[in-house]
Amino acid sequence: MKTCKDVEILCTKAQYNEATLLEKIQLKLHMLICKTCKTFVKKNTKLTSLCSQAKIKTLPMEEKEKMKRTLRSKS
Amino acid sequence: MTKQILNPDTWVDSYSDYLFNYAVTRVNDSEIAKDLVQETFFAGLKSAKNFKGEAAERTWLISILKRKVIDHYRKINSKKAKSVIRITKNNNSDTDSNFLEEQVADPTSLLENSKMENEELGIAIQECIAKLPKKHAMAFTLKTINGLSTEEVCKELEINPSNLWVIIHRARTALMECLNNNWFKI
Structure with missing residues (x-):
């Protein structure tokens, strides 16, 4: 039997679609019996949708490295 | 209040994404x-x-970036010979009228509202990310926002996958807590 902590990590994995079939089944089974984890899954899913909704843009890594180098040469 | 000191070496890592988002929305x-x-x-x-x-x-x-954005708009405006007032006609309107009153934005439209709300949400999320420990923040941004694969993130941060999931899980839990306080109930 998985502990709640394990299941929470499984849930996080599932948010990125990277949980295996067995893990998904374990998650669903646990959600049936554990209310705390059910709320957690709901919140976690909401966080995923919020993050995609916000459309945050980031600078690519190489751009950052370039910036760092030019900054260092100036200072 | 404690006196703040500047750490230019960490600027790019800590603030470039935040500043970039601020600039790109403007x-x-x-x-x-x-x-x-x-x-x-x-x-x-x-x-x-x-x-x-x-x-x-x-x-x-x-505050520096704000000035830069203003300067940018000033520069592109001075390039024009004179300011042009642009009125875009509503092409798909079924009513044939030239009254400007009929072309104003629909006050009941939710589109503009949700756009502004998304900008604010983005800022709220970034502020919460900034509060995370550096490694957690990096793992979360790389995985969620940049959408890298687990393998790539692991290589970047030099950790193994199960470690990564624990880190991401902690980051997400902290983010939920933070957004709960600063944004709204999730």
Whole structure:
């Protein structure tokens, strides 16, 4: 039997679609019996949708490295 | 209040994404936004001795960036011979009328509202990410926002996958807590 902590990590994995079939089944089974984890899954899913909704843009890594180098040469 | 000190070495890692987002929502062009962020860092370095330590580093950098954005608009405006008032006709309107009153934005439209709300949400999320430990923040951004694969993130941070999931899980739990307090109940 998985502990709640394990299941929470499984849930996080599932948010990125990277949980295996067995893990998904374990998650669903646990959600049936554990209310705390059910709320957690709901919140976690909401966080995923919020993050995609916000459309945050980031600078690519190489751009950052370039910036760092030019900054260092100036200072 | 404790006096703030500047740490230019950490600027790019800590603030470039935040500043970039701020700029990109205002100039609508990622190339220009990137240049503005770069200029902001330069200006920050140049005037570092004027930094009085009253504001947080990030607030100070944002205030520089604000000026840069204003300067940018000033520059492109001065290139025009004169300002042109553009009236875009509503092409798909079924009513054939020339009254401007009929072309104003629909006050009941939810589109503009949700756009503004998304910008604010983005800022709220980034502020929460900034509060995370550095490694957690990096893992979360790489995985969620940049959408890298687990393998790539692991290589970048030099950790193994199960470690990564624990880190991401902690980051997400902290983010939920933070957004719960600062944004709304999730």
